[in-house]
């Protein structure tokens with residue numbers, strides 16, 4: 031491995047493969063290092079990949095890619111201990127023009143990485159980049175257990191923990207308030223049962239977000255695959271720490287919730303996994319370039335937690351990192367002066383525009399856990415009261431509902447909460 035490459039990409043996730051494909055297609059000499067035994071072997075997510083951004087690299091990819099179902103319905107569940115309130119949007123337009131697809135990363139990532147390989151990139155699996163190599167302060171390659179690898183530009187696409195970005199001094203470790211721990215089960219349920227339970231046609235899928243259980247800032251997620259259901263929870267590390275609850279115990283409570291249990295009834299556990307999500311937003315985005323190195327995807331903390339988008343930010347930042355290296359190669363200048371163009375591209379695109387727009391949202395929800403606890407519970411209570419039929423007249427009923435609401439949250443707090451929420455999104 032003494033050879034020098036135009037670029038070494040570390041990590042064959044969505045960011046790394048997108049960067050490698052972009053550069054290899056332009057004729058650059060690209061090496062991808064992946065620590066897993068194959069791309070995707072160590073990766074997990076919810077989840078869905080998005081048509082728009084994936085198609086930038088692979089037009090009509092759903093015809094050949096290992097996708098599970100296309101999403102036709104988005105569900106938002108508000109849970110109390112023993113009930114739920116469901117807001118759901120199903121639209122036939124999602125059957126006409128696909129928007130998002132559920133996938134298993136263990137299948138999708140190898141397929142996506144092969145695009146880069148077919149374009150000429152060399153992928154070496156089971157190889158960890160242990161450190162950056164520097165010369166006169168400039169990154170000139172990476173160290174691996176199999177030897178040093180030299181490159182004009184290293185692209186760190188090594189995910190949320192990114193040791194490389196930290197070793198290059200572009201990022202600190204993971205601040206507790208900016209990281210969420212997700213645990214997930216993939217549960218085998220026969221295809222027809224999934225379609226019956228979720229009222230789906232063949233190939234149609236559901237993506238669901240669930241709030242209202244457990245400690246502080248947390249959410250659950252549920253995605254229908256072909257013959258499995260991905261079910262998981264994501265909990266803020268600081269809240270988890272404070273609550274002294276164990277993630278797998280929380281997950282079991284969630285899975286056994288009376289509204290969820292019937293959906294996965296008689297299911298067979300296929301896989302259990304856990305992963306971190308960098309949900310801190312714009313305020314925690316890392317430095318993204320230095321002499322001889324760029325950082326993309328989760329490694330740069332590019333996740334939009336509000337819209338549950340990560341793979342599209344990873345792919346887009348990977349493409350932009352690749353394009354920046356192509357330009358640097360033309361100029362034969364791999365200094366931070368040329369590589370700074372990458373950050374500019376990110377700032378001008380939806381990637382950093384969205385994160386900037388939402389920059390105060392993570393802090394807001396962190397300071398107002400009521401949105402994940404009091405509000406879902408109260409909404410369920412009010413809907414229950416509304417539906418119970420007995421001798422109470424409706425004037426008294428509405429009065430009692432108002433008392434219940436204002437006992438849980440004062441008028442002033444209610445107005446303040448929703449005013450702030452409105453301001454954050456407008």
Ligand SMILES: Cc1cc2nc3c(=O)[nH]c(=O)nc-3n(C[C@H](O)[C@H](O)[C@H](O)COP(=O)(O)OP(=O)(O)OC[C@H]3O[C@@H](n4cnc5c(N)ncnc54)[C@H](O)[C@@H]3O)c2cc1C
Pocket residue numbers: 040041042043044045046063064065066069070072073074075076077078079080157158159160187188189190193212213214262264305306307326327328329332333338339340341342344
């Ligand atoms: C529970 C959960 C649900 C999610 N749901 C969604 C969703 O529905 N939709 C969505 O768009 N996003 C979702 N995300 C976010 C999304 O998964 C990430 O944003 C995305 O995977 C980031 O891609 P990446 O390529 O930057 O990093 P990763 O996908 O983490 O890939 C990093 C790669 O680098 C490799 N690697 C790491 N270190 C080294 C090293 N030193 N040397 C060599 N290789 C290394 C890893 O093995 C891995 O293959 C979810 C995340 C989680 C955890």
